[in-house]
Amino acid sequence: MLDESRSDFSRLRERAGLSVEALGPILGYSSATLYRWERGEAPPRQAALAVLEDLARGQGVAEAGQPAFRFIDLFAGIGGIRRGFEPLGGKCVFTSEWDRWAKLTYSANFPHDDHEIAGDITKIDAKDIPAHDLLLAGFPCQPFSIAGVSKKNALGRAHGFADETQGTLFFDVARIIAEHRPKAFLLENVKNLVNHDKGRTFAVILGRLRELGYHVPTPRVINAKGYVPQHRERILIAGFREECDFTFDDLDVPSPLNGPKLKAILHPEDGSEKGPDKHYTDATGRVNPKFILTDHLWRYLQDYAAKHRAAGNGFGFGLVGPGDVARTLSARYYKDGSEILIDRGDGQNPRRLTPRECARLMGFDKPGESAFKIPVSDTQAYKQFGNSVAVPVIEAVARHMLPFIAAEATQDPAHLQRRLPLVG
Missing domain, CATH: 1.10.260.40 (lambda repressor-like DNA-binding domains)
Structure with missing residues (x-):
């Protein structure tokens, strides 16, 4: 055999x-x-x-004018999940994102779309969404994240599915899947989704997806640390309309122990970087002093860390150098940058990452590159990158899923026998 x-x-x-x-x-x-x-x-x-x-058979390149597959991008943010699938021959036919600043960044980086970015998905009739082969959704994670749950508990607010503003958005994903029956879907969320409400939230999600008739293999938590110099664990949930032998188990994920270090994404500050990057660096390549912590803020963060150490807590800033790996970049990074502070040595105050370095840390730019457009303020940029996915992880997952999507597409005459494009 x-x-x-x-x-x-x-x-x-x-x-x-x-x-x-x-x-x-x-x-x-x-x-x-x-x-x-x-x-x-x-x-x-x-x-x-x-x-x-x-x-x-020589049909590896998609037929002229026909994409290998059509997909929709829900809770799109700045397009991180899209960047993993589009280069493999996919065409985005629908985008939904409610935040106006994220929409600005998304439009700047995907300027040739033939559709407008839709807003609040809860107000969109599933019938108005174009037919698609693949649904992509990084549905809001704050109701399920450790930080999000802690904050809501402290404020006496509901979280998870009891959070009426965000937690139930998963069910909008489910109603769209039920209406269009795409060949496959990929959902992304924080690692804590698995344990939220003692596992009941996760069980409801998987149960609903399987009730819709989808084959949903065991999801996988992937640490982006093997791809980018950042500890960032996220759960990926894939589903397929037809029974198949897809599994995340044989996805080849680089070891987190041998991943890149921060040196790969930092401005070198030696003049070797090609030209100043907007207001992030000056003409000589040095990082703009605006990103250096003030004496007041640096003292506050040190005192805050000392206070919690004395109480036996683990709270504090994350001071790292070029040979280190960063903590998880969060959407709150704009507040004080405390989770990732770059050590400048010689008793100098540390600095925040620049938004360009955040783009590289999240894999939107390759090391040393500055191609991703950042048309928003630093505050908005930090929020956007902190809320996004690590692009190289999605790229790996996309390559892993694509044979199964393409295999179904070859059997679907309604899609003109589109074929997988030759990439590599």
Whole structure:
């Protein structure tokens, strides 16, 4: 059985004219996994074979004028989840985001959309949303995050599904899935969603998705630390309209122990960076002094940390250098920057990250690049990046999901037999 599968895999790969290494980014599997298929040590995934058959027939590039798949971007923020899927041949046909400043940043970075950004999703009839193959949603996480729950408890407010303003937005995702029956969906949220209300919230979410008839494999919490120099754990929930053997278990995630360090995303400040980046750096590449903490704020943060240490608490600032990894960037970073303070040495006051460094920390820009447009104030930029996803994580998940989305698309005549584009 395994020998036959290996023969099919090898034959199709050779007909497609691709090496095992070149197939990795296309199929979304590591080279190690593909070599096991090549050697017959494990049976290839049927979805991967379906895509490979398309490539072998010369249909790997999407037909002219036809995207490989159509998707919608809900609770879009500044487009972090979209950035993982669009480069693989997807076309965004609907976007929803209520925050006007996030919409400004989103529009600046996706200027060629043929649709307007819709606002409050609760006021949009699902029938008015275009047909799509894939639903993407990073539904609001504050009601489920540790910080969000603590704050709401302190203020005597409800959280989770009892939070009428945000917690129930998951059900808007569910009603859209029920109306359009997309081939697949990907939902993203904070790690604490699993434990919220002793696991009952998470059980309700998974139960509802499965009631809709979707195959929902075991979700996975992924730490972005293997991709970017930041400890950031988020849960990914994938679902498929048809039963399939998709699993997050074989997603090749880099070890958090060997991930990049902050040096990769910081302004070098030695003049090697190409030109000043707006008001973040000056003509010589030095970081603008506005990002350095004042004596008053630095003293306050030190006193605050000392007070909590004396009480046995773990609260305090996070002072890091180029060889370190940052704590989780949060939406409150604009307030004092305390979770990620860059040590400037020699007894100098530390500084905040600049918004450009935040863009790199979240993977919107590659190290040393400044391509992502930031048209908003520093305060709004910090909120936007702190609320977003780590783009490289989504890119990896997108590659992992795509063979299953494409395999279904090849069987759907309503979508003109669109095929997976050749990427790599």
